[in-house]
Amino acid sequence: MKAVIAEIITIGDEILYGQIVDTNSAWMGTELTKIGVRVKQITSISDSAEHIIKALDDARTRADVILMTGGLGPTKDDLTKTVLTSYFHTSLKLHAPSLADVTEIFKARGRELTELNRQQAFLPEACTPVRNVLGTAPGMWFEQGGKVFVSMPGVPFEMKRMMTDTVLPQLQQYFDTPHIIHKVVQTVGLPESILADRLEAWEMGLPEHLKLAYLPHLGGVRLRLTGQGTAAEVLEQELQQEVEKLRHIIPGHIFAYGEVKLEEAVGQLLKERGLTIATAESCTGGFLAHKLTSIGGSSAYYQGSIVAYHNEVKVRELGVKPETLQQHGAVSEATVREMARNVRQKFGTDIGVATSGIAGPDGGTAEKPVGTIWIAYADKDRTVAKLLHFNKDRLLNIEYTAMAVLNLVRQRLNTTVEE
Amino acid sequence: MKAVIAEIITIGDEILYGQIVDTNSAWMGTELTKIGVRVKQITSISDSAEHIIKALDDARTRADVILMTGGLGPTKDDLTKTVLTSYFHTSLKLHAPSLADVTEIFKARGRELTELNRQQAFLPEACTPVRNVLGTAPGMWFEQGGKVFVSMPGVPFEMKRMMTDTVLPQLQQYFDTPHIIHKVVQTVGLPESILADRLEAWEMGLPEHLKLAYLPHLGGVRLRLTGQGTAAEVLEQELQQEVEKLRHIIPGHIFAYGEVKLEEAVGQLLKERGLTIATAESCTGGFLAHKLTSIGGSSAYYQGSIVAYHNEVKVRELGVKPETLQQHGAVSEATVREMARNVRQKFGTDIGVATSGIAGPDGGTAEKPVGTIWIAYADKDRTVAKLLHFNKDRLLNIEYTAMAVLNLVRQRLNTTVEE
Structure with a gap:
């Protein structure tokens, strides 16, 4: 069976100038993939008749379905409908159900229908209108030479509703999809x-x-x-x-x-085992706590954190021994082990984890360059520490370290089960 | 003066299948617009030689600059380099500085350089390599018939760094921009x-x-x-x-x-005044600490945080009175004021700030719906609290709250000066 090929064309300068991120295409790509339609190209172009026609001509050489978004607003810089009317050699005609929809939307907003918006109910005769219950611009479905062309508004929630209600089911019907x-x-x-x-x-x-x-x-x-x-x-x-x-x-x-984040997977593991966790952070500066608490319901296993950015805080709040800091330094196996053990005890949790390192850009030495990071895990039976080496970017070092700690927790929990 | 026209081509199925949202193009569009280069089309295509060549042939008919991202990974489904080598009738040759960079990255990670990664240092002879200090795939800059073609990795932070350090300045130099x-x-x-x-x-x-x-x-x-x-x-x-x-x-x-973040501006204010700060976080779960510590050199003013996710931690670690929690609840003016005052005292800082709220998605009540958040600021003279109302998205609530706290600190510091 031959795969059904689709292309997406987004029309409008706001994507090209970077004023908005094109999230529509990713959503459409996901939904099309789910029904076995393969997206071959996504093209973002400006509101120009010539450019729209060129994009359509190109797309139809490769694709069976061409989905367009944007350029359907009521103002004169929105050209899509005019261009499609001439592209398919047809003419505009009042579409009564669309006029009823537009009138209804204005009535609900307590406003008079303007002439500009009334114009939106005029649609190319050659198309099958696609109903838009959430906005004033109806969609258009054209068929030509076994290919389907659909034009929809660029407003994400309008487009999504039209895809879900009409376009995706109709595509499944029209094509024999694998x-x-x-x-x-x-x-x-x-x-x-x-x-x-x-x-x-x-x-x-x-x-x-x-x-x-x-x-x-x-x-x-x-x-x-x-x-x-x-x-x-x-x-x-x-x-x-x-x-x-x-x-x-x-x-x-x-x-x-499936689509699961590491912090989610670790949270799930902790929840299943009925275990609690606390964090003691130096170089990650709260980011590890943030990752853990970014998951809804994390209060079931997460107790809290001591962000000990200063050595004094490490001693006073985390009970790290001053001689440990003096002998080994803050970025050391000995310090990070004490941090993990002590935060566990202090918060009364099953697990304590800790980070201490040089995130950068300053603070590195020949012996401990920027990117030198110690992490540790402590539970009732053991304390495990690990030395990491990352590069020079501060934020990346912070993010990688948090991920490494989450992975360490995951590994220890899995080891416990296997042992 | 004629405008310089650019096109962006992203290569890789992950965007077409909707597995990732193409945020790169919006960023590039913004940066190109800033230097007076107009983006005419953005095209997302699959990892296919034929498709890459067709996209290049099309783009060069319209644009002066063609920027490509993606398809530079070490695996065999990454075709960009091979295709460009043949497109520009050139051949691959070992580029010693790139090999040195890749080797360095592997050394820093404590790993042996693999053959696949060594291959990444082989570059088309006809190109000027674009250095990638954050990853293993160098970029490539080609010139042909007055047009510029640049290929970069699709990894956002690598691409951004290469654009900022090399590609954007070189484009300004190459073209006579207004x-x-x-x-x-x-x-x-x-x-x-x-x-x-x-x-x-x-x-x-x-x-x-x-x-x-x-x-x-x-x-x-x-x-x-x-x-x-x-x-x-x-x-x-x-x-x-x-x-x-x-x-x-x-x-x-x-x-x-200029391009200054709020956390940077606040850090600068604190540094100038020689003030220190500590944070006590409930609903923001470490994100506020992360924002403050995301700035290099923040240890000059930032002492640390108690992330008191559980009420028990609020009492034990932050000294919030049990009667306050009983009478007013954790999400209350009274609680958040105590948190800010106590963390200030505990850490011996000039300023203490605190957050307590319902980030969601669960935990809301009729009286305190999801998005109800209290924040507080305390210094030696006063304690100020503020009630915020946000919507239902957990991560946004966390991020907005952290920003509101930073702004509160900024406002208090400015007020102090004016008084």
Whole structure:
């Protein structure tokens, strides 16, 4: 079965000038992918007739479906409707149900319908109007030579409602779409290149219709396995088998399946085991606490933090021994171990974790350059410390360190189970 | 003077499938606009040689500069470098400085350089390499027929650093761009619509060649005044005069000029006055501490934080009276005042600030719905508390609250001076 190919064209200068981020296309990409339509290109262009026509001409050479957003407002710089009317050699005609919708919207807002907005109910005769219950610009569905062209407003909630209610179901009906299934495997602790090395043999052995993508992000790599085929159940099984193989190749590095963040996965683990945690932070300066508390419901396991930015605070609030700081310095295994143990005791939690390091840009020495960071984990049985080396960017060092601590907690909790 | 036209091409399926939102292009659009380069089209395409070549061929018919991101990873699904090598009829050659950079990055991480990563230092002979100090994939700058083609990694912080350090300055040098001067005025405490009302008369009176942009962001609105002309000095003077007028219209709401963050401006104020600060956080869960410590050199004024996520911690670590919690609840003026006063005393700082609120999504009541947040400021003379009302999004509530606290500190410090 041939895949149905889509292209998205966004019309309007605000995206080109960086005044707004195009979140519409990502949403559409996700929804189209779910129904087995493959997005081949996303094009953002200006409100210019020539540019719109060129983009349409180009898109139809590659795609079966062309989805447009934007340029449907009531003002004269919105050209999409005019351009499409001439592109499809048709003319504008009053569409009574659309006029009723627009009138209704104005009535609800307690306003008189303006002439400009009345004009919005005039639609190209050749199109099937797409109802817009949330705004004044109806959408337009054109068919030509087996291809579908849809124009929608750029306002995100209007476009989403029209896609969900009308466009996506109609596309499924119009095209004979294949099944596409994605499996996302979240990994942590291996950089993309090393991960790729380990997975090379397995990846080479994947059947033609299964594809692997590496999606690196802060503190981890998302692996996305995509399968395409006619029988959904067979596909699901095949993907499941490959994920199973993957699990054996990098057993310690998978923290979740699907769209789950590391802080969420760790929170889930803590909740399942009924464990509580407290943090003692020096170089991460509250960011680790923030990561943990960014998850709703984290008060079930998170108790609090001492951000001990100054050595005095480390001694007074965390009970780090002055001689430890004198002998080993704040950025040392000895200090970070005491911090983790003491915060655990102080807050009466099952687990205490700690960070101490040189985030930069200043404060580095020859012996301990910027990016030298110690982290520690303490529970009732043991204290584990780890030395990290990052680079020179302060914010990245902070963020990577928080991720490394979360991963350390995850590893220790999993180890406990295995032991 | 003819405007320089740019196009942006992002390469990689993750944007097409909607797995990531393309924030890179908006950032690039903003930065290019600032140096007088006009973005004409943004195109997102798949990792396919044919598609990359078609996009390049199209873009060069319209644009003077073609900026590409993505497809530079070490794995075999990253094709950009291979395609560009053949597109510009050149061949790959080891680039020693890039190899040194990659080796350095691996050394800093305490890892052996892999063969895949070593390959990343092989670059097309026809290009000028663009240094990437934050990652393993160097960028490539090609010139052909008066047009410039630049390829960069898709990782946002790597791309941004390369643009700022190398690509933007080189583009300014390469093309004869008009004089464009920007003045950025940072405001806080007024929503965009109210700010626009206050500035309307002044904005209407601006000369044709000066333009104002409202750039709202988390916790404030950046005002960007852009002037275009031939005589840089005259332009500079005109802009300075307008900024002066602005200063008189919204005196209390300007916290900085230029690209300065609120946490930076507050840090600067504290440093200038020789004051120290500590934080006591409930609902912000460490994010306020993180904002303060995200600024290099913040240890000069920042002492630390108690993140008191649980009421028990508020009592034990912060000395909040149990009767206060019983009578008024954790989210109350009384509690937050005690938190600010006590953390100040406990850490021996000049200033103590505190947050307590319902960040959501759960925990709201009819009396105190999600988004109800108390903040407080305490110094040796006074304690000030403020009630905030935000909406239902947990992360936004946390971020807005931290900004509101920083603004409260700024206002108190300025008041102190004026009194």
